[in-house]
Amino acid sequence: MTNRDMLFRAVGTADDELLERSELQVSTWSKKRWIHSVVAAVLMATVLAGAWRLYLFSALEDDPGYTFPDSKPMTVPEPDEWAMMMPAFFMIDGRKYVVQDAYYSESALSEERAAQLKVQFHEIYPVSDDFFGEYLGEVTDVYADWPKKKDQLVGHMEGTVSGALYTVKGVDPKLFVALKSEDLDYFIVYVSVAGLTFRTGADLLENYFHLTENCRQIRCSVFTPGHERLYSVELSGDRFVHAMNFIRMLNELKIRQYVNGTTEYEEMRYEKRNRYILSCQLKNGLVVELVIYPEGYVYWYHCHGVYMELPEEVFTPLWSMLDEVMAE
């Protein structure tokens, strides 16, 4: 018997359990579910204006068909030492905030300005000048002189940034606040999630962002082990639908529990491989970024410890799609 034949025969002794697992087929939609989806799409059409929306959302699944075990709620801990060393970390009235994202007015959208602000041009989310004004709520404080606030401000922001601290309209200031630059052409949103409790993805993505309803654009970028973002591609057509289905499915995923006092995310922090980021821009301008690890994990960027494990049958097609997108 040649080595080749012997190897082929050896595969024939694979575990019964693995063979049986391989027989499972990815479920397809039943006729009944198709009908439900079409009805849902028609109802949605009466609410949503625009033919393109009708096309896109009619393909969204109501029920992805996956079931997940009950899990215990997880309360997000205080930012760890690593987070507190981040640039743009600060405290207000005892609450610790970390940077969520920067938003730039259209007038600030130029490569020169991006270089000046030390941000990558493709990471910029433009917000119309009008919208810029509508987005922010009331001024809660003004930081014109950071050194005097040493007891409240930590990190290298101290003494380097000043401006008015705004609430974000419609969002509890305990969760989000925004710092508007003196130049008035950008603002930075900060988030404070310590103490919030989540059980499933919906507790975060829907309760706080209404992501499936409010997402108007999704962009994909590659995140390197050196924390550098490469490229940024907008997902359109079927790919947008695929990503929205994925986000919908996330709502049902349980938030992973801590293991041995730490998170699996922390163990993966120094991951050597690239990851993908799905940047979901909401109607109100906020961007929710979901980082997807090659091991099949997803977490909301800037909310360390809140992450979800994807079922293989969901992760593999998604990763494949993103591979294709970024290879183009």
Place this chain on the structure above:
Amino acid sequence: MEEKYLLDLFFQRDERAIQTVRESYGAYCRTVVNGILNNEEDIEECLNDTWLRAWNAIPPQRPTNLRMYLAKIARNLALDRYKASCAEKRRQGTLEITMEELAFCVPAGETTESQVQAHELERLIGTFLRTLRPMECNVFLRRYFYAESVAEIAGRYRLSESYVRLLLSRTRNKLKKYLVKEAYW
């Protein structure tokens, strides 16, 4: 429950056992054999040999998963029959393509006769499969156990054919490295 009943028939040497396994598992074993043999006559004979082999092996053996036990017997018998009857034509056979892919993982042209080595290889394969991600393992087994086409696998898991090829290629590379690391070759 049905498996237990069937095994009891085997142990009681009740000849209804053969008829019953044919009815219960005939279709499944046929799909396994179908990937290897193309000739209906060969397939039918192979299945009959499978029931006979099982009849002779049970007892003393008492498989924990009768369906998979029969599938493995059928697969091995189909391979024997394939090699015996199609030797001169095998260059054109689809199974030959499948086996050629897997040949990438082993040194070419060498022949190993040792039974000990064969058992060691089986053990290594079993361990290797456990190291794979579920979808990698599934795709690998559909291709190299069931000899399914790339298109069939892609349809089964709703993946693109190019992605299935990519997964298979990655997994073969892993297997090759694994066997070298374990100093098998």
